[in-house]
Amino acid sequence: MFNTFDIYMAILIFFIAHWFLSLFFQTFFQHRYASHRMFTMSKTWERIIYLLAYIFEGASFLNPRAYALMHREHHAYSDTEKDPHSPHFFTDIFQLMKSTIITFRDHLNRTKDPEARFQGNYPEWPLIDRIGSSIASRLLFGAAYTWFYIAFVPAGSEWMYLLLPIHYLMGPLHGAIVNWCGHKYGYSNFDNNDKSKNTTPFDLLMLGELFQNNHHRYPNSANFGKKWFEVDPVYPIMKLMHMAGIIKLKKAI
Template sequence: MIILIFFVAHWYLSLFVQTFYLHRYAAHKMFTMNAFWEKFFFLFTYISQGSSFLSPRAYAILHRMHHAFSDTERDPHSPHFSSNAFTMMWKTKNIYNDVLKHRVEPEMRFDGNYPVWRLVERIGDHWISRIAWGTFYVVFYIYFAEYWWMYLLLPVHFLMGPIHGAIVNWSGHKYGYQNFDNHDKSKNSLFFDFLTGGELFQNNHHKLPNRVNFGVKWWEVDPTYPVIWTLDKLGIIKLKKARVQS
């Protein structure tokens, strides 16, 4: 039971920081926050993602490229130019590393206006940090796993961030329905996105990229939006009112 709680907690904490901080804040700036909370959520992203920590800077640049080149050959992660989800994410990894290591210069329209904390980025991307987090997961399982099959969950912990990305980009551009003609293959895969916290409303998001609530129809539930609404009411973040739609 402890292992399953740990797995679910890791899944949803990692998912939350990816959709809330990396996607809606770093890439789109759908809301603002002061310097303290920006650093807090930066560190929280590192802790929550652990061995699969993603740089807010590199994530933001790749995601902006994804919107500009959606489902074309220049899209960093379109399933329509890869034979399977693994090759799609391997391509994404290579582009991500080139951006992260400054081996390529991003277009000016994709660069800037994202949170930067070089110390945490260096730590999070270092192999020692990734191995340390992986070792922590293994030791936790050694102490608390009750059945052998539970160890099969460990690879998901190691690669949590990329796995979330693979689900969203593969399913969200191949399976589901469309509310809008975006001149791409984006789809809404679920009515209630319990799996990826709203990220599987890809068709809605590509039509309305600055809309903080990814659900558009009354029956489309984006579970991250109420959290964001609450954080706004608490004064932790500030929604850009002109972009808020119910």
Template sequence: MIIIIFFLAHWFLSLFFQTFYLHRYAAHKMYSTPKFTERVFHFLTFVTQGSSFLNPRAYAIMHREHHAYSDTEKDPHSPHFFTDVFQMSWNTALSFREHERRLKEPEQRFKGNYPEWHLIDYYGSHNLTRLCFILLYIAFYAAFATHWWLWLLLPVQIVMGPLHGAIVNWCGHKYGYSNYDNGDKSKNTTPIDFLMLGELFQNNHHKHPNSPNFGKRWFEIDPVYPVMKLMHYVRIIKLRKPVAGSLF
């Protein structure tokens, strides 16, 4: 039972900071926040993602490329140019690594206005740091796993950040329905979207890329948006008014 709780907590906390901080803040700047609070969110993203920490700068640049070239040959992770999710994920990882290591010069319009923290970004992406997190996960499983099959969850936790991205990028552009004609193949994938904290309302998001609420119809519930509204109310963050026609 402890392993299940640990797994679910890791799943949703890692996913929360991916959508709340990396996606909605780093890539789209849907809200503003003081530098100290930004650093707190940055650190919590590192801790919750652990061995699969995603560099915010690289994430923001690649996600902006995705919006600008959605489901075209320039899209870094459109599922319509790969035979399976594994090939798409591998290509995504290669593109991400190029931005992470600054081996690829992004277009000028994709640069800037994203959070950077050299200490966390460097060491969080270092293989030794990732190995330390993996060893901590293994130690936890060794201490609390009561059945052999619980160990099957461990590989998922090790690659959780990229796994979340693969689910969203694959399912969100292949399965579901569309509220809008965006000129791409983005879909809203319900009812499993709850497990992805709103990220699978891809069709809505591509229509309104800087809107903090990914749900648009009465039954489309984005569980992260009320959290953001509460943070706005208590002045932890300040929600930005969506700008029509702006990608980020």
């Protein structure tokens, strides 16, 4: 029989695993691969990673094409009125999230015509894209997260249910944190003609994504850290995958 401490640890491990696995596939697949093509991989490995991204992102699966289009717009118009999610044009992070979701949905539903320079060279898998973006899929994953908490949260610890909305909105929350903090707080190594910042040491919690100033300077570099103390925890994993032949890293332009 599990004691209360074991139960708390199980829930904490589940939450942390979901947070970092969802974030890893978002930064590795949707961001570094779909948006920037920092590396290449075979069609087989692309499908494997695609499926894993769907599984671990779950209720907040992000369509790679829509993500890539929006992210390329973000780089082209960083911190201007055309930027889909610059924090300097919104009163709070919730308004930023709302605007980002609307832009993403426009690209997802193809109701917005992106500029030609932003189109192409992103992975597409119509079956997974359709399933992963469906309301049914999102509700099923949400129900699974909820069942886990109902099954394990002990009586008197109902406050732990407050973690559930984070599970439901994991992807949008990651994006909001990166776009809000990464363009408002921290320091700059480079003058990029925008307001991008490096938010160290909180970057470790976001797997390198908060090195926004570095990334906007070198958008095709697989290593987001540039100073000796700036550690991008995803880059060593990518190096190992490169050595194993799973991916082939490109030289940054």
